[in-house]
Amino acid sequence: MSLAPDAERRLRLVFVRGLVVEARLGVHPHEKARPQRVILSVELAVEDEAAPHGIGRDDLRRVVDYERTVRTARAVAAAGHTLLVETLAERIAEAELADPRVQRVRVTVEKPDAFPDATSVGVVIERTRR
Numbered sequence: 549m550s551l552a553p554d555a556e557r558r559l560r561l562v563f564v565r566g567l568v569v570e571a572r573l574g575v576h577p578h579e580k581a582r583p584q585r586v587i588l589s590v591e592l593a594v595e596d597e598a599a600p601h602g603i604g605r606d607d608l609r610r611v612v613d614y615e616r617t618v619r620t621a622r623a624v625a626a627a628g629h630t631l632l633v634e635t636l637a638e639r640i641a642e643a644e645l646a647d648p649r650v651q652r653v654r655v656t657v658e659k660p661d662a663f664p665d666a667t668s669v670g671v672v673i674e675r676t677r678r
Contacts, residue, residue, distance in 0.1 A: 551593050551654050551674065555600035559651065562592040562612050569622055572629040573636060573659070580629060585661055586636075587668065588621045592644055593652035612649055620644060633657040633671045641675040652676045 553561045567590075570583040594612045598604035604611075620643045630636045637655040644653045658670035 551591050551652055553596075554593075555596070558596050558599045559593045560596040560599070562594050562614055562617065563590065564614055564617050564621065565589045567618060567621055569625045571625040571636065573625075573631075573633065573657075575631050584659065586625060587656075587658040587660055587670075588625065588640065589654075589656040589658075590617050590621055590640060590644060591654040592617065592650050595649045595651065612647055617644065633659065634673065637671055637673045638675070641673060645675060645677055648677075650677065 551561065553559060567588040569586050569588060571586040572583050573579060573586055574584065592612055596604070597610070621640050624640045624643055625636065627639075630639070634657075637657045640655045640657075641653045644650050644655075652674065653676075654672060654674045656670060656672045658668040660668040662669045
């Protein structure tokens with residue numbers, strides 16, 4: 549399953565890109581001493597009950613709200629020190645999969661200030677509903 553909208557499979561793509569948060573993240577002493585800037589992106593393959601031919605009700609309750617996705621990502625990032633970017637990404641993915649409409653999730657965690665000669669470093673993970 550790809551992480552893309554697919555009308556025939558009744559999937560839409562909900563995303564948040566480039567969410568900047570302060571997080572306690574990393575293995576080095578300076579990373580443990582203070583929060584650092586982290587950039588999060590979350591993509592969700594979500595059930596689309598109106599696909600492939602219809603238009604759904606214009607009602608927020610029928611969709612996965614990206615505001616909730618932002619709140620969830622912020623809360624997970626702020627929940628305490630995490631050693632690995634992989635672990636942070638996995639925790640965000642797990643939280644998003646708690647919504648039964650979410651079939652697949654991709655999470656990107658970037659550390660833009662890790663190296664002065666690199667734009668950013670990080671990880672991209674994908675998880676699917678069992």
